[in-house]
Amino acid sequence: MFWFQLLVVVVLLIAVGWVAVGGGGHLSQPIPDRPDPAVPDTGLLGREHVDKVRFSVGARGYRMDEVDDILDRLAYEIDVRDKRIADLEGGESVPDAPEQAQEPDDAQE
DSSP, X not given: OHHHHHHHHHHHHHHHHHHHTTTTOOOOOOOOOSOOOOOOSSSOOOHHHHHHOOOOOOSSOOOHHHHHHHHHHHHHHXXXXXXXXXXXXXXXXXXXXXXXXXXXXXXXX
16 A cells, blocks of 8 residues: 555655646746836936826835835925926026125235
8 A cells, every 4th residue: 555655645746746847738928917118218217207107016016105206206306396497497596596706815814
């Protein structure tokens, strides 16, 4: 009886190994299930790109609320940056810039 049980175990192990290496047929092609990040590979990113970003969730996942908070902050900072650049290119003065007083050279006596 021992030899019969041993033979059954060995045959089962061989069958499982054969199926594992593809002997029982081929697997179908994987279906892409990850969202397209919608971020261009080149060029500057803007708020509209950050708003469209989607992340795939893996086995261990991620804290969605933390990622959403960071993306919201990043989108806001991009808006602020773009407005400031537009203001500076338009020739308007920036009220946050501190004025530096220049001391005369002969005051160092």
